[in-house]
Amino acid sequence: MEQRRFSGKGHWYHETQSNHSQTDVLPLVPEAAYVDDRFLLDLALPEEIVAGCERWLVPARALCHQLFPLNVAVSRLRTLSAYDRLSTALTVAQACGVQRLCNHYAALLAPLPGPDSSRESNRRLAQITQYARQLASSPDVIDDKAQQQLDEVGLTTYDIVLISQIIGFTGFQARVVAAFQALLGHPVRWLPGHHIQPHALISDTPKTPGEWESILPVVELRYASAQQLELLACCQAQPELEALTPVLCHEPALLALTGEILTGGIRSSANDASSVELAGAIALLNASPDRFSAAQFTPLIQSGLSEVQAINLLTWSAFNGWLDRLGIALGKGE
Secondary structure (H helix, E strand, O other), X not given: OOOOOOOOOOEEOOHHHOOOOHHHOEEOOHHHHOOOOOOOOOOOOOHHHHHHOHHHHHHHHHHHHHHXXXXXXXXXXXXXXXXXXXXXXXXXXHHHOOHHHHHHHHHHHOOOOOOOOOHHHHHHHHHHHHHHHHHHHOHHHOOHHHHHHHHHOOOOHHHHHHHHHHHHHXXXXXXXXXXXXXXXXXXXXXXXXXXXXOOOOOOOOOOOOOOOEEOOOOOOHHHOOHHHHHHXXXXXXXXXXXXXXXXXXXXXXXXXXXXXXXXXXXXXXXXXXXOHHHHHHHXXXXXXXXXXXXXXXXXXXXXXXXXXXXXXHHHHHHHHHHHHHHHHHHEEOO
């Protein structure tokens, strides 16, 4: 939804904070738009940490550019503008409460022209915003009605796949940024009024069981491009992506990069450790990334994990949260 601004353009405010007073409005930080690393937002990390995470960081960075190009040509089948995409990302960032990420997406969104003021456009953006907020923070409230409402405001199959990826990825990004900030010992900065969502707890294993089926048409082999056929073969060989691949393949470039993150070393980290400290850290990171700090990260190192191992384990959990939300958004299961 279009940002509401107070005192000129010096502040950003989004519908996810509509129940807060004007004193809760946070300042717009224009320089947050200009970062070299659009995934980690120019966090000053030790070179050995970056090198240890490089295999999944490269596709994650590439996904930022795929999902959020600043110029988007819309069409009848792909109707999501650059404004729609960044507005959705800001909604998710605010739901997660990671201020660095909120600043970034708010700064990217601020100069873009919003939709026209027609009732249809307002209803469409309001529905997208509500859906993004619910899927990001309270995924268990998403039901057939919520999914149907996206169709009612004109979103196509391609749009729904894309917006689901944006919501899942931005939540993943928020948790990874929070984990790296905790490694660096940054103090937590809670957004005004933000609290742990009662429905935000996502398990550390993706929920795409055999009974799961897509609510959207899947890519049919007889119409698939060469790239789609290749992805159908390789991504369905990954247990975590097996069920989701036929529908995610509508956007093959996004699926390819998602698969690269999965095979970039985070999955193997899942066997590196099992401890009370790790379970507690994952639970808080999943539920409320804005409150994740060195108080949760340091015990992981004290338990014998290296910093890279700890980051990869937390990244694996965040990735599973992304897959969980894709499963909820795009299908139904028994």
